[in-house]
Amino acid sequence: MKSAAEAPGWDATLYLKYGDERTRPGRDLVAQVPLADPRLVYDLGCGPGNSTALLAERFPRAEIIGLDSSPDMLTQARRALPAARFEAADLATWRPQRRADLLFSNAVFQWVPNHRHVLAALMQALASGGCLAVQVPDNLAEPAQVLIRDIAEEGAWSKRLAGAEDARQTIAAPQAYYDLLRPFGARIDIWQTIYQHALADAPAIVEWMKATALRPYLALLDAAETQDFLAAYTERIAGAYPPCADGKVLLRFPRLFLVAIRA
Amino acid sequence: MKSAAEAPGWDATLYLKYGDERTRPGRDLVAQVPLADPRLVYDLGCGPGNSTALLAERFPRAEIIGLDSSPDMLTQARRALPAARFEAADLATWRPQRRADLLFSNAVFQWVPNHRHVLAALMQALASGGCLAVQVPDNLAEPAQVLIRDIAEEGAWSKRLAGAEDARQTIAAPQAYYDLLRPFGARIDIWQTIYQHALADAPAIVEWMKATALRPYLALLDAAETQDFLAAYTERIAGAYPPCADGKVLLRFPRLFLVAIRA
Numbered sequence: 119m120k121s122a123a124e125a126p127g128w129d130a131t132l133y134l135k136y137g138d139e140r141t142r143p144g145r146d147l148v149a150q151v152p153l154a155d156p157r158l159v160y161d162l163g164c165g166p167g168n169s170t171a172l173l174a175e176r177f178p179r180a181e182i183i184g185l186d187s188s189p190d191m192l193t194q195a196r197r198a199l200p201a202a203r204f205e206a207a208d209l210a211t212w213r214p215q216r217r218a219d220l221l222f223s224n225a226v227f228q229w230v231p232n233h234r235h236v237l238a239a240l241m242q243a244l245a246s247g248g249c250l251a252v253q254v255p256d257n258l259a260e261p262a263q264v265l266i267r268d269i270a271e272e273g274a275w276s277k278r279l280a281g282a283e284d285a286r287q288t289i290a291a292p293q294a295y296y297d298l299l300r301p302f303g304a305r306i307d308i309w310q311t312i313y314q315h316a317l318a319d320a321p322a323i324v325e326w327m328k329a330t331a332l333r334p335y336l337a338l339l340d341a342a343e344t345q346d347f348l349a350a351y352t353e354r355i356a357g358a359y360p361p362c363a364d365g366k367v368l369l370r371f372p373r374l375f376l377v378a379i380r381a
Numbered sequence: 382m383k384s385a386a387e388a389p390g391w392d393a394t395l396y397l398k399y400g401d402e403r404t405r406p407g408r409d410l411v412a413q414v415p416l417a418d419p420r421l422v423y424d425l426g427c428g429p430g431n432s433t434a435l436l437a438e439r440f441p442r443a444e445i446i447g448l449d450s451s452p453d454m455l456t457q458a459r460r461a462l463p464a465a466r467f468e469a470a471d472l473a474t475w476r477p478q479r480r481a482d483l484l485f486s487n488a489v490f491q492w493v494p495n496h497r498h499v500l501a502a503l504m505q506a507l508a509s510g511g512c513l514a515v516q517v518p519d520n521l522a523e524p525a526q527v528l529i530r531d532i533a534e535e536g537a538w539s540k541r542l543a544g545a546e547d548a549r550q551t552i553a554a555p556q557a558y559y560d561l562l563r564p565f566g567a568r569i570d571i572w573q574t575i576y577q578h579a580l581a582d583a584p585a586i587v588e589w590m591k592a593t594a595l596r597p598y599l600a601l602l603d604a605a606e607t608q609d610f611l612a613a614y615t616e617r618i619a620g621a622y623p624p625c626a627d628g629k630v631l632l633r634f635p636r637l638f639l640v641a642i643r644a
Binding site (some may be wrong): 149296300301306307308309310311313363368370 | 412468555556559563564574579625627
């Protein structure tokens, strides 16, 4: 039997590219931006530059500026993409000084206070025909998130952890974003994608969540408490995500996408 | 103020391309096929050739064969795409005679009886490293569908319409498709996208549904009954899909996507 690597249609680079669950939402967002040749592009909340690299690949002739509030992230981004420019900024108050053609933001606005007000202001700061393209996780009702809040409320740590929940902004229904952006927009496209990430097992879901949603909670716990919290969480995750026939688990992950064209 | 058409990043062709709600799911499916240069591609249930055209654009060097059970559709497809080949086939029993690199199917398998069995058989008919890429509407629980069944059950026509529902196959949970295809697959990627189609008003939703889900029901009614059925449906649709601030309605439309690579 021929191996997959020898098959005619097979491409190892593409396979790797498509196999990377973490960059898929950003690629899906870039793919829906209906601009051919934007001049000025901002990557809002660029982190270590992963999303900026996607923009540079799609728009090689654009001036691309990545913004982030974290100096560490900016250092990493500058190292990864020396050709792009990176600047410190607080998205809650930042506005472009020049009319932008594309304001792009991948998995950031769920952390920005009063994000709906900010999105409306950014929409108005676009050049005519420019594009606001935003993706945010919309998974607060998923078991992996609900179980964190349940465990936080049940333990002796409940008072201390009460504030951790506030960091994450609630994502509204699609129609609310439509009504918010429509007065400034020629076209508003909104959709949700529910990814199903095939992970090795329940502890792999816990590892995934450690990098994101668990962080504000674990930051308030000592080492022994962290161990107890994670043990309880791992047990309940195993119950909420039953294994597939091959032993893997599917992490259901809903995300909201907005692509708006300025009138 | 500059018009949108003069703006630097603006591209009318792209705007039209991205603005077409009906072809968006097919384009989203093609975009996720991780093959660089497949040799033999089948478009299963090609209809008038819209999806076949997407495949020909993405894979210009491939041998592309469109299959459909409707002679009318095949005639339209041949006219639209003279370079491709189109053949009559019943997807319930058809299997490729040569090992295919890509078996592609956009919005068809919801009509194929026992579609899970068929998908597993097609997966086994792929070349090693080949791809099965499938999209099906997963909207039977949406108000636009539930209201059709409600009205069908309530009227004097209920007995006559009881059979109309059977035509459409129930779509299973993502994990069921994962378990079904995984034994033959090197990689299984499953996701759902919930599109939010901004339509003019509630009657526009009715028009949309007339082209698809309403057809088996209306086919069994006379002219007066059709009028009564549509009047009742339009009224309830207006209640279930409240207008946005600009008067438009958002038609929520969930779809399931499967992209599987043969081991």
